[in-house]
Amino acid sequence: MDSPLFDVLLAVLGGAIRVGTPFLFVSLGECLTEKAGRINLGLEGVLVFSAMAGFAGSYLSGQWWLGVLLAGASGALIALLHGLVCSLPRVNDIAAGIAIMLFGAGLAFYLGKPLIQPQAEQIPSLPIGAWLGADPAGSVAQALNINALFPIGVAIAVLMAWGLRNTGWGLKVRMVGDSADAARALGSSVNGLRVAATTAGGFIAGLGGASLSLYFPGSWNEALSSGQGLIAVALVIFARWHPVRCLWAALLFGGAGALGPALQSVGVTGYYYLFNAVPYALTLAILVWTCSPRQALQGAPSELGVTR
């Protein structure tokens, strides 16, 4: 039970949830946005900004849940800006996403300058391992201490999958994503629906930001997010635009992201940077594997630019 291999495997399993939670929220937010026919590459900026806002909220109020709410709200605000800019004629959503990515990061670094030192009230963890009867001090129980936001993310994934399939709202979102003309013919506001979906997606992605700054790594600094938001965009393609598959993809990437630190903790230090680059390489490999130049991807909203 004490072999290094077992330790690494356990750390990767625990890390899949710990590191994967931000991926889960951002990919769910992106999934909702893309279902409505727009890409939001700006979720990278949303993630950084909401991580800062969540940390500030928890630090100033002393209540972690206020921080989480503030993170969601500020994420929604930045995403709303993306939605509005994209609604202008002749504005390309990919270019707007790049702009929002830089804008959100710049704003977060500016406003977050005083927050680099202090400690904020953290999101509590749920001791699943201890509930299941494992030794609370042992490594198994440690690995099963999970982020309290994670079950919320799972609930959102299931709810979103159900809502997109079974509610009028879900039908409208899917309709503007598949055919703007059909939506107009039925008298729906295409831009209105897309802005609403983008904003709601920003709120969900903002919860992922709170998970970064208030759970793991659990502090605010300028290197907090390096491409997780962008990886999540690619995850949605991998998950074929289905919220529940986003959950599995997020766990897979969380595990890949936890590999580097896990190996370092058992003494494999030589390839630290390369192991940390595994999620990026994995994303690229999966994109190469799943994309096809000839036909649109199965399940892709047909108004989406990323698949054309």
Next chain:
Amino acid sequence: MNLRDTAESIALPMLALAGGLLLFGAFIWADGHDPVQAWTLLFRGAFGDAFSLQNSLQRAAPLMLTALCVALPARAGLTIIGGEGALVLGGLACAALPLALPLPGGSMGTAMLLAAAAIAGAAWIALAGWLRQWRGVNETISSLLLGYIAIALFKHIVEGALRDPASLNKPSTPPLAEALRIGSIGGTDVHWGLVFGVAACLLAAFWLGVTTHGFATRVVGGNPRAAQLVGLPATRLIVVACALGGAAAGVAGGIEVAAVHTAANASLIVGLGYTGILVSFVARHHPLAIIPVAILFGGFLAAGSLLQRRMGLPDASVQVLMGFCFVVILASEAARGRLRELFVLRRPPVGTAPAAATA
């Protein structure tokens, strides 16, 4: 007609930049700082005296080259944003070449260093272009992912195999020999990299505007269907445009190493590739327009430290300014050709078709 289009193409980005500066002023005013002082410092710190002007020009050189890394693929229809990766690999290739084979001193050796940097950058960005043509992988996402992978490779090699044992606190490669470095122009502080940057922009403008190959590239970017109908080799043209852009960004990294840092280390990763994206978008992906825009933003970067010292603003202030400028520049596209209807959202042409049918 054409003259009016050109005038608008120049006026619109300038108005948008003014709007970005205005929003930045409002933002720091809300934060309790004096916007007028900030604007004054921005321009004084950028172009106020000979010292700051030289500083601005020195920072503009790599921006011109990284902006080309966005502009050239953009003219072929691709949105590439991974210039940072090509830049760090170019810097690494430049620092590593003298360790691999003995180089002649002087300009011949320096040319070989920059060629190595160009090849490294070109290969990296061409890969993103080729992945898109081969598998339909979105090039914006893949180029940025490749950028992160490049930075990881850079750190792995600089802090591992090529680390100079003498660099204690800041892992670096061994410094370049004096004879291989790029010097200053005349009696100024500005290094020859500026000349390379301007020359690259002029060459790119010549390639796109005058040569047949450049014209074919613009056809592929502007109208892929027309390009297909006349039988242009789209994949080859796109990969070449990406390779040229990547080569420019790689040379930027090589120049930063050979002229400024003298070795490859973490000082190279300061976001020059990301600022280049903004420069290219402001210049509307036009190589000639990149030159003045790069000088302007090089100036803002140079003035950033003045904002920090005199007004106590955070070092991310310039980044906030650039974020505002970027958003406003994109939004300003909506006003092209219809400045009066600026804030009217796109109306769907519902009802016009049936009316025409009955008439």
